[in-house]
Amino acid sequence: MNNLFDYAQACLHNADIAEKLALTHEAKARCSRGELSLAQLTPVADISHVTFPAQPQWLPPRLVPNRKLTQAGGVAAFFHAIAHIEFMAIYLAWDILYRFRGLPDAFYQDWLNIADEEAQHFEMICRHLQTLGLGYGDLSAHGGLWDHARDTADDVLARLALVPRCMEARGLDVTPGIIKKFAAMNDTASIAVLQRILTDEVGHVERGSYWFNTLCNQQGLEPESHYRQLIRHYYQGGKPKGPFNREMRIIAGFSATELDWLEEASS
Numbered sequence: 001m002n003n004l005f006d007y008a009q010a011c012l013h014n015a016d017i018a019e020k021l022a023l024t025h026e027a028k029a030r031c032s033r034g035e036l037s038l039a040q041l042t043p044v045a046d047i048s049h050v051t052f053p054a055q056p057q058w059l060p061p062r063l064v065p066n067r068k069l070t071q072a073g074g075v076a077a078f079f080h081a082i083a084h085i086e087f088m089a090i091y092l093a094w095d096i097l098y099r100f101r102g103l104p105d106a107f108y109q110d111w112l113n114i115a116d117e118e119a120q121h122f123e124m125i126c127r128h129l130q131t132l133g134l135g136y137g138d139l140s141a142h143g144g145l146w147d148h149a150r151d152t153a154d155d156v157l158a159r160l161a162l163v164p165r166c167m168e169a170r171g172l173d174v175t176p177g178i179i180k181k182f183a184a185m186n187d188t189a190s191i192a193v194l195q196r197i198l199t200d201e202v203g204h205v206e207r208g209s210y211w212f213n214t215l216c217n218q219q220g221l222e223p224e225s226h227y228r229q230l231i232r233h234y235y236q237g238g239k240p241k242g243p244f245n246r247e248m249r250i251i252a253g254f255s256a257t258e259l260d261w262l263e264e265a266s267s
């Protein structure tokens, strides 16, 4: 394969985890060396062709057991849930790259870098999970993480608003509090893993904000009002979920006006 979109299709239409990780790292390395063409020669297959592994089993969110960190197996269950989020994040990065064509080369390079970082996050979590006696797929997982991708398969602005600027941004809100809980348990290994992910995720949300604003401006849309409109339309019940980490979200490209609106709309 010498074309970035062939790599994207190979990663999205293949459920094998080890192959997906290897192909993701290979695509990133080869693209960095200028070995991959970004020519958009092949058609985009419908999102229903995206293929996932048979394990873990996906359950409706309300049926996923919610264990406290301090309960037996609670830490392992937590990291299994995080492994699933990172695994889905690999798909989400490949899918935004694959599905939306005719954009600047830098858009595709950014999402390839993010796919590669998500693969690193997933591998790091799996190593940590192993020390806790679990493998990815041993427990059931949250089945709702692909819903926003399906809902926004024909609108790149909606995808950017809902995935990096909503789902991933939520990680910036909640992770610092979770790190504090692990600090109270003196679990330094877990803190190191979560801290690394948090640092990278600020960058992913920032790229989401950058491309959302850039593409809105190119289309003559006012980004802040369009963001509000998309969240109202696509987000569950149109009501964003807080509280919000203003400090990190500002670094990740949210404006103070957007954060004021999110706080007001979530209350």
Ligand SMILES: [Fe+2]
Residues within 6 Å of the ligand: 086, 089, 117, 118, 121, 197, 201
């Ligand atoms: Fe991640």
Ligand SMILES: [Fe+2]
Residues within 6 Å of the ligand: 089, 118, 168, 200, 201, 204
């Ligand atoms: Fe991410």
